[in-house]
Amino acid sequence: MRLRSLFSLLTVACLAALVLTACGGSSKKSTASAGGSGGTLITLAQAAAPGSPDPQINYTLQEWQMLIMTHDGLTAFKKAGGLAGTQVVPDLATTIPNPTEGGKTYVFTLRKGIKFSDGTTLKASDVTRTFERNFAVHGPTAGTFYKTIVGAAACLKTPATCDLSKNGVVPDDANNTVTFHLTNGDPEFLQKLAVPFASILPASTPMKAVTIPPPGTGPYKFVEYNLHKQIKLVRNTHFKVWSKDAQPAGNPDVIIQKFGLGPEAEVTQVENGQADWMFDPVPADRLNEIGNKYPNQVHINPLTADYYMAFNVRVPPFNNLKARQAVNYATDRNALVKIYGGPKLAVPSCQILPPNFPGYKPYCPYTKNPGSGKWTAPDLAKAKQLIAASGTKGASVKVNTDTTDTNKAFGLYFVGLLNSLGYKATLQALSPDLQYAYCQNSKNKVQFCWSAWSQDYPAASDFINILFGCSSFVPNSDASPNLSEFCDKGIQAQIDQALKQGITDPTGANVKWAAIDKAITNQAGWVTMFNPKQLDFVGKRVKGYQFSPQWYFLLDLASVK
């Protein structure tokens, strides 16, 4: 039995060894010292921002939050928290010029002595080259934001030979000025110059998409861009502050964003002090925990964004106005808010424009006791009446969402709601990479589809015209952001008028936008669900958190020392 006892011993020993694994390690504690500048800001994200890292191609907030620290445009949104952050201030230009010739000409004078991170000096022809490059690399907004530049049409057709220097973006290196000529007045042009698509790059930047953002004029520069590991920004030694409003010198010396962890692990790291901020939303089951244990590290700010379900107004049963309004009356927006994370993270809404947006006036007809402009409770009786009057009972409906937890939960809620109203509803949950394009394409005849929209910049047309304008509905195309396929001639005429008025009289135009918002809401192209809020969970050593409605958490204004 020697063999047996040997094995018994081994077995027990192995079992014991498996239980004891530690081999000591000291945990280092850092002493926090008061102060502003220096240190490394460690941020986390599950994955790198999707799309090319090229500033003229990338269209994600995740990338933009970095690019505003490394690059500048002729104008910028003020780097400040609160409503001040929506103000457009001069950045590389000395002042904001008033447009001439009916809003078609802008003359910018560049500041002197600004250097890129590679040491070269900014000159006027860099600006021209940057805009030509926008067309050459097929930037996603080349044909939308910047199509009013003279010569843009030709550049869209043959990007390789794009030349704007004669008529569109005319440089004068000697006097350090750049003149923009537009085909029409554009009330949002100054804002369009403040987004990273219009960040000025050195003229020597290659005319095809790059794998790491090119040199910029900002206080930081990219030194590492590894999609599966991290990106790293260090100070740009050639940078000097020329306008604290537009581009202050940042506080941290180094900023990194590490990839590869899931959101649960990210929360744990921030809690443990191993990271300073996580880009991804905090998972629902940790909200209570961080709210209780780390309330001082939680910052909640309202977003100018909508979560909505879009009806297809051209396909039964929701080509019937009464049916659409009925669903709007029946929707319990509190349940949807609950699914999203509770009333602290979302505010019910019935209309298109979000609060604090130009042209916003509270309006909600789809509630019990309407009149206050706020949604309070669903009105099931009215909903049932409308359904009966519409004659659409019994129709089958596919509710389309993507497969992420929260959105699928919205879908399931609406499946239940539609079934209780007498429809035959089923859920159709597609991969997040397919769902948006699938909903946009009219040949798929999607009846009822989840989506969300947040601003590019604060202008009512960025919501209303893009989401409900007739030209935004492109049949049989994957790029048709007007999910409702909505096109009302009367409302479109109002939109055109408001756009025109905005060039000279933005305040008056905003009154018009509010009326348009009301009219579209009455047509019930959507079931607007709520306006979400942004929750930022920062590490305990982070001081000076500031939230701008345009760029959200201003990373370089915080300090970790």
Added chain:
Amino acid sequence: MAVFEPEAEGIVLDAEETGGDIVGRSPWALAGRRLLRNRISLAALALFLLIVIVSFGAPIYAHDIAHTDPFASNVTGTITLNGKTVDVIQQGTGPLGLGETPIGPTWTFRYLLGSDNQGRDVAARVLYGGRASLIIGLSSAGLACLLALLFALVAGFFGGLIDTVISRLMDLIWAFPVYLLAISLATVLLTSAHGLNLGLFTLSASSLWIPLLIIGLIYVPYVYRPIRGQVLSLREKEFVEAAIAQGAGSFRLIFREILPNVLSTVIVLLPLMIATTILTESALSYLSIGVQAPQASWGTIIQDGQALLYTRPWVAIAPGIMIVLTVLALNVFGDGLRDALDPRSKVRTK
């Protein structure tokens, strides 16, 4: 000198039994007798059958005992607990009032194991999930073993080009990106108007046939290999030579001589494969490319539970425990089967 005696595992002839009792009985009948004497195996089988019965009784539980609809979204619902009306999903406590948490296990028949993110009764869902997981697990394992057996017999026996072609085909299947196929198929079905039409019947996106067929197919190579190896070595054995000398044709050789001998390997592998297929189904469902809503399976419930791991771990733990119990029961029973089927084991008189 120490002698290593392979022990008889409780499968000995009783004192009253003599050799005469086993005379004239076929090997299968003998195996049946042995199996019936193995109490632990029988207990495991009973546990497994209990799980099956309870899972298939899910509608009765949900409707008559728990009075819930485990598939309907119930985010703003309430229940009465100890006389008080309580929200099924409650707002967070603390200074910020952040988060919404479903209720935990009530240990009563209403929301026995608590609620999930949608306000649904977890216990009822776990039972319904058992139905789907068991159907898929059992059928796909059976399918894989059956196909693997057929292929291995043919390839191992005939050898040569047939063997090469089949073995490379198996390599192809084994290397195949299952997840891609599953994603693509799920998307095709979800986006087609009425499901996939295959002549006789239509498959909707939530049909259990899809994960069943996919999982059954991809594990064929796994079972194929060991069986083929065994067929190769059996082919050289004396009793096969004897049969050939008697003038037996290929068909008879395969099905009457070789097959019975590999059958016990297959039977041993079957419960192991069921374990594997149940786990694979849970992995696919976890990635949202297995069982689709409105159907639930243990895997989809674990996925639901991922988002609640830190607050309501029961939602993820309960289906996990069910998987463990089911697989455990199957394997213990499988052991008993193997012991009963081994023709040269333990018939020793004490």
Added chain:
Amino acid sequence: MLTFVVRRLVGLVAVLLVLSVLVFLIFFATPGIDPARRMAGRNPSQQTIAQIRHEFGLDRSLPVQYVLMMKHLFVTRDLISYGSQTKVIPEITSAAPVTFSLVIGAAVLWVVFSILVGLAAAVLRGTVLDPILMILALIGISVPVFWLGEVVNLFTQSRWHGFFLFSWVPPLGYTPLTQNPLKWFEGLVFPWLTLSVLYVGFYARVLRANLIETENEDYIRTARAKGISERRVLLRHNLRTSMITFVSLFGLDLGVLIGGGALLTEVVFGLPGVGQLTYTSLSGLDLPVILATVIYGAFFITIASALVDLLYAWLDPRVRPA
């Protein structure tokens, strides 16, 4: 021997070819796929989409696209991903060492433990330790790896991170061996344990079953009758034959894991290996990366299967190709 190698090489190429074609076809058969649209961003103009389509050759016919993609992958080696628009091959070469570290460490663990446990259980049959070992093994194989990983993280990173037992556990992620060997090791301990738990149980049971079965073979009885000691009978005669099934299953599993099959483990523990790359490319429907990872994985799987056949022939002389 040479014919064997040549035959298997031809088989390998054939498998890779057929696989790549199948992947290609499945990808384009999925509705809603339009890589140009996705690359074009949030709200592009029709012209932009058309131009991107042209630049990436997406307006050519499928066979032409296939040939171009294979050319970029194998000949010019500059295949570009649809997602990040950067080169694919460097992504794979930087992910491979991570997967190797994970898989080989776990494999060592599970082979050693499963042989020990399997031997122990077979030897200890009849005592109470046998069922205990087998039940532990069974629990190991019954647990979904993604769930186990999450629970492990829950305890080592969060709930019990303060205790000495787990305070050394570094944040999730991977540190290259060349950069900091200690951190590399510490960061891999729990992924190794989690991944091997699945396999130890399975292999221990397979080994035990084979050992018991082979016990009754005539040549074992002969060996014993010759007077050979128990330990030699067990280790030199019984174990070698019983390892046949063990080895063939091991080869298959190892091939799959190296090729990126430890997908869920890598995702749960934040290891940027080939498995995670496969997962992100699949959920992002990024065809060039999918194609590259599938071919990479298939390569290892097929090679492993050929090696296993070789080993099989060495272990069981009856099986050698005549």
